[in-house]
Amino acid sequence: MHTAMKNATQQAFMALLFGPSSFQPVNHYLVLNVTRENIVADTVRELLMVNSKDLKKPLRVKIFGEEAEDAGGVTKEFFMLLLREILDPKYGMFKEYEETRAIWFSEHTFEDEVHYFLIGTVCGLAIYNFTIIDIPFPLALYKKLLKEPVLLSDLKGLSPSLTNSLQSLLDYTEPDVEEVFSLTFEVTRDEFGEIKSIPLKPNGENIPVTSENRQEYVNLYVDYVFNTSVSKHFDAFREGFMKVCGGRVLELFHSHELMAVVVGNENYDWHALEEAAEYKNGYKSSDQTIRWFWEVLHDLPLADKKKFLLFLTGSDRIPIQGMKAIKVGVYLYF
Structure with a gap:
């Protein structure tokens, strides 16, 4: 169990035994009560009422009208359904880049900042509950x-073609930059069907890009995409994320490591998955039925193996701890 999560659970237990309100029930878990029909609104309501300390307890989700006990599977489905809904293009909160299928904060949206706060909180909860989520942010998000x-190199995570265009401006060796590029x-930007020009600095629309100032232009362009144009949205997202994950422990991560914690990685080791499997109800690893199961799995093409992993865990990527962290209860399948 994650140290902070373990501490939060222990504190709840101590409060139950010795706290001034020891006759009141204390929940060892962060419990979110939601409905499938209004999962976004329900989650916003529940999270806004939660004390920051409770966010570090193990998460349990209760879906109204369903009797399933959350042993992890309901939580995974909750993350999947919530993100699928809130990332829907109909809300216009994020822009998807066609080249990379990565998303970034929309510069203009009608949605309230509380929804960006929600997504940041969800990403934080996923980390604390060891749940990989399918949220295609580029590495730049985790760097921020x-x-x-x-x-500039981080812009490749959104648009390689735009990055190459800006790099070609920097690499151009002739003196006629102003004439060739006409920038x-x-x-x-297309703002709700209306094309608008936005200066990168005061009076920018009247300042040509030249050999002398092109580096400044590229720097301001990158800063506009990642920072100034989306500052309110990102700040709300970061506030939600830090409400769960704030603290010194975050300083131990590099950006690519933090990204791997949230969305997993593709360092597959299928034999490690086999070695970590648990056998119950009389099954042993040497049983012929078990041997057939693993032989079939190892013979599958990668695409089908990933489908099996998706079925098993809710994601076709693996946690940062590696495939040994995925426990296969083989007895469930026989």
């Missing part, structure tokens, strides 16, 4: 969370 500098210090 850890206050690492975001560079000024502004960007154009």
Whole structure:
């Protein structure tokens, strides 16, 4: 169990035994009560009422009208359903980049900042509950969370073609930059069907990009995409994330490690999965039926193995601890 989660559970137990309100029930878990029909609104309501300390307890989700006891599976489904709904393009909260299928904060949306706060909190809860979530943010998000500098190279995580265009501007060796590229210090954006020009600095629409100032232009462009244009949305997201994950422990991570904790990785080791399997109800690893099961799995093409992993865990990626952290209860299948 994660140290902070363990501490929160222990504190709840001690409060139950010795606290001034020892006759009142104390829940060892963070319990969210939601409905499938209004999962976003329900989650917002529940999280806004939660004390920050309770966010570090193990998560249990109760879906109204369903009797399933949450042993992990309901929580995984909760994350999947919630993110699928809140990331739906109909809300316009995020922009998906066609080249990479990565998402980034929309510059303009009608949604309240509380929804960005919610998604940040959900990402934090996923970390504390060892749940991989399918949220296709680029590495730049995790760099910003850890206050690492975001560079032109990070733009590749959204749009390689835009990155290459800006790099070609920097690499151009002839003196006629102004004539060839015909750029000024502004960007154009489609804002609800209306094309608008946004200066990257005061009077930018009247300042041409030249050999002397092109580095400044690229720096301001990258800063606009990742910072100034989405500052309110990102700040709300970060506030929600830090409400769960704030503290010194976060300083131990590099951005790529934090990203792997949230969305998993693809360092598959199928034999490690086999070695970590648990056998009950009389089964042993040497049983012929068990041997057939693993032989079939190992012979499957990677695409089908990933489908099996998706069925087993709710994600086709693996946790940062590796496949040994995935416990297969083989007895469930026979």
